[in-house]
Amino acid sequence: MFADPQSIKQDGTTAVLFPRTSVGSGIGAFTSPDGQMTGTVRQTTSKARKRGEMRVTARKVSADPLNPAVNVEKSFSAYVVIDTPLVGFTNTEIKAGYQALADWATAQIDRLLNGEY
Secondary structure, eight states: OOOSSEEEETTSSSEEEEOEEEEETTEEEEEOTTSSEEEEEEEEEOSSEEEEEEEEEEEEEEEETTEEEEEEEEEEEEEEEEEEESSSOOHHHHHHHHHHHHHHHHHHHHHHHTTOO
């Protein structure tokens, strides 16, 4: 089980402590002090595979583009899923694959956000 609280860089630079706000079978959630961001961790296992997911969801209220006089809640999520067979790969090999993805995403995030593929 992940430690409580979790330290997450809410604005990308400053670490904020997110206390655990829920726990269930294979899932834990952590929420920012202002309630606008959550972090979730989920673990699932089937007969042949294991899946771990880490997700950050941010919410905010902003004007509706079609009716600027009306404010609506909007959200986005960013997440990583590690899906592996139960046997065949070591944690070191899986972490190397994750690191390759993290490095690639860091270098290319602007292109992704601009709609390139």
